[in-house]
Amino acid sequence: MAAVVIRYAGTRRMLPLDAPTLLSALLEQAEVPLAKPCGGAHTCGKCKVRAYGALSPLSQEERRLLTIGEQLENWRLACAAEAVGDCTVEIGEAVSAQIQTAGQVNSWEGSSLFGAEGYALAADIGTTTVAVYLVSLSEPFSGACPSTSELNAQAPYGADVISRIASVSQKGVVPLREAILRQLDRLFISLLETAGVPKQAVRGVVLTGNTTMLHLAAGLDPSGIAAAPYIPQSLFGVLYSARGWFPSLSPAVQVYLAPCISAYLGGDLTCALLSSPLRQWELLIDVGTNGEMALMTPDGLFCCSTAAGPAFEGAGLRCGRTAGPGAIDRVAIREGIPDCRVIGGGPALGICGTGAIHAVAALLEAGLLDETGLLDERYGEEFPLQNGVVLTQQDIRQLQLAKAAIAAGADTLLHHAGVSCDRLAGVSLAGGFGSYIDPAAAMRIGLLPRISAPVVSMGNAAGMGACLCAQSEPALHEAERIAQDARTIELASDPFFNERYIEQMLFTP
Numbered sequence: 001m002a003a004v005v006i007r008y009a010g011t012r013r014m015l016p017l018d019a020p021t022l023l024s025a026l027l028e029q030a031e032v033p034l035a036k037p038c039g040g041a042h043t044c045g046k047c048k049v050r051a052y053g054a055l056s057p058l059s060q061e062e063r064r065l066l067t068i069g070e071q072l073e074n075w076r077l078a079c080a081a082e083a084v085g086d087c088t089v090e091i092g093e094a095v096s097a098q099i100q101t102a103g104q105v106n107s108w109e110g111s112s113l114f115g116a117e118g119y120a121l122a123a124d125i126g127t128t129t130v131a132v133y134l135v136s137l138s139e140p141f142s143g144a145c146p147s148t149s150e151l152n153a154q155a156p157y158g159a160d161v162i163s164r165i166a167s168v169s170q171k172g173v174v175p176l177r178e179a180i181l182r183q184l185d186r187l188f189i190s191l192l193e194t195a196g197v198p199k200q201a202v203r204g205v206v207l208t209g210n211t212t213m214l215h216l217a218a219g220l221d222p223s224g225i226a227a228a229p230y231i232p233q234s235l236f237g238v239l240y241s242a243r244g245w246f247p248s249l250s251p252a253v254q255v256y257l258a259p260c261i262s263a264y265l266g267g268d269l270t271c272a273l274l275s276s277p278l279r280q281w282e283l284l285i286d287v288g289t290n291g292e293m294a295l296m297t298p299d300g301l302f303c304c305s306t307a308a309g310p311a312f313e314g315a316g317l318r319c320g321r322t323a324g325p326g327a328i329d330r331v332a333i334r335e336g337i338p339d340c341r342v343i344g345g346g347p348a349l350g351i352c353g354t355g356a357i358h359a360v361a362a363l364l365e366a367g368l369l370d371e372t373g374l375l376d377e378r379y380g381e382e383f384p385l386q387n388g389v390v391l392t393q394q395d396i397r398q399l400q401l402a403k404a405a406i407a408a409g410a411d412t413l414l415h416h417a418g419v420s421c422d423r424l425a426g427v428s429l430a431g432g433f434g435s436y437i438d439p440a441a442a443m444r445i446g447l448l449p450r451i452s453a454p455v456v457s458m459g460n461a462a463g464m465g466a467c468l469c470a471q472s473e474p475a476l477h478e479a480e481r482i483a484q485d486a487r488t489i490e491l492a493s494d495p496f497f498n499e500r501y502i503e504q505m506l507f508t509p
Contacts, residue, residue: 005088023078034156047078054085110474112137114204120470124463125209127289128313131463132187141471146195153183159310160289161212165226177219185246208258208466210266230263259483264305271465272430274479276458286430291406295413304489306409311398312353319389321350328355333366340386348386354436361441371507403447404504412497426454430461
């Protein structure tokens with residue numbers, strides 16, 4: 001029988017082959033992380049691997065997305081190339097990223113829903129990343145606790161919630177559920193072993209995330225979230241048994257899924273608001289593939305969600321990558337020459353979302369990019385950064401779309417609250433990406449409101465809120481109250497949002 005050898009990050013694994021089989025399917029079977037932001041639609045070109053042996057001929061998509069040099073050096077697209085006999089697939093670089101787990105948090109009194117002794121586990125399931133925490137139930141939660149993190153194992157099924165939902169329609173919910181639960185179970189055990197805590201001491205688990213991620217974890221079909229009238233199967237705030245969820249934990253362990261506000265305002269926003277409560281006229285923005293935001297007003301909490309897409313996570317950009325070693329995260333331009341900072345030092349391998357924001361701001365300041373987003377004609381379709389890494393005209397267009405969605409969402413909240421931007425008392429940035437945004441660069445490109453009030457990073461506020469829910473039952477009930485009382489502004493049918501979205505496409509001075 002034919003076999004495929006997979007070489008990844010210094011390891012070697014052999015799989016039997018039932019030919020023909022897509023290389024991406026074989027890598028998923030081997031649990032090898034694979035960038036595939038387009039969900040296998042053959043449009044992003046990110047799933048490049050080196051492959052030798054009995055393979056299908058180069059497809060039309062591969063000829064379009066791979067350079068001649070890459071084709072000659074045996075690079076293939078895993079989503080398009082098939083193994084038809086004995087072959088070898090090489091992925092030399094382990095996927096890594098800077099993932100924010102810490103954050104600011106207010107303390108809460110009261111014992112846990114899970115009891116007064118032992119430990120609870122909490123997890124923030126982001127579309128791109130997963131952060132896991134170990135919380136003591138016998139002492140107040142201060143924000144300092146053992147934690148670990150990884151890129152979300154569902155990434156091969158798409159870079160954003162819409163592509164994940166599309167994958168469910170093609171493959172069913174089971175593969176995506178198994179991917180995230182298997183990952184969480186492994187991270188839980190690793191965290192317990194590192195902390196020297198026996199798994200028998202775990203009394204409960206709290207999971208937070210956007211509404212789609214929680215559907216996938218619970219094994220619920222999220223297709224209702226993707227189409228009008230956008231009705232999810234559940235808004236959660238419910239308890240499950242660990243049986244069928246986490247095989248390494250006792251079936252008696254309870255699993256609580258944080259309450260969501262609506263289809264696109266998830267438990268992650270609820271938990272962020274719990275850990276970082278807003279004062280009047282403060283705005284909270286969680287910048288990610290699904291941009292969630294909330295504004296505290298005298299009439300209560302106004303919330304909205306806008307689809308920013310994966311550009312801020314680096315996906316979809318020609319040389320985009322997650323914020324980890326080798327990624328450009330800061331750019332300055334002096335006399336037309338770029339000066340780039342690379343995470344971890346060394347040569348640049350790509351550019352992350354924060355680096356792309358910096359690059360666009362620097363291009364604007366240098367007069368090399370006009371307010372419509374058009375590069376100076378001397379650079380054609382791409383601006384060179386470092387070591388072959390470029391920012392293309394198409395990349396800039398993707399960033400324009402993403403920043404316009406976030407900015408127009410914030411404008412719409414202010415509009416419905418009847419207040420101008422200069423009345424804002426401050427902006428809080430939640431989430432891993434928000435932790436690394438340079439406010440000045442974000443304001444220059446129009447991603448954030450141009451205000452003189454403080455712009456503060458809250459770190460992983462959603463993860464901190466999940467820990468609070470695990471440690472304090474009163475905090476858990478407050479999260480449920482936040483979700484119930486929040487007022488949702490539906491942007492899809494809002495004429496003001498549609499108008500502002502077009503206007504915010506520009507890079508105004």
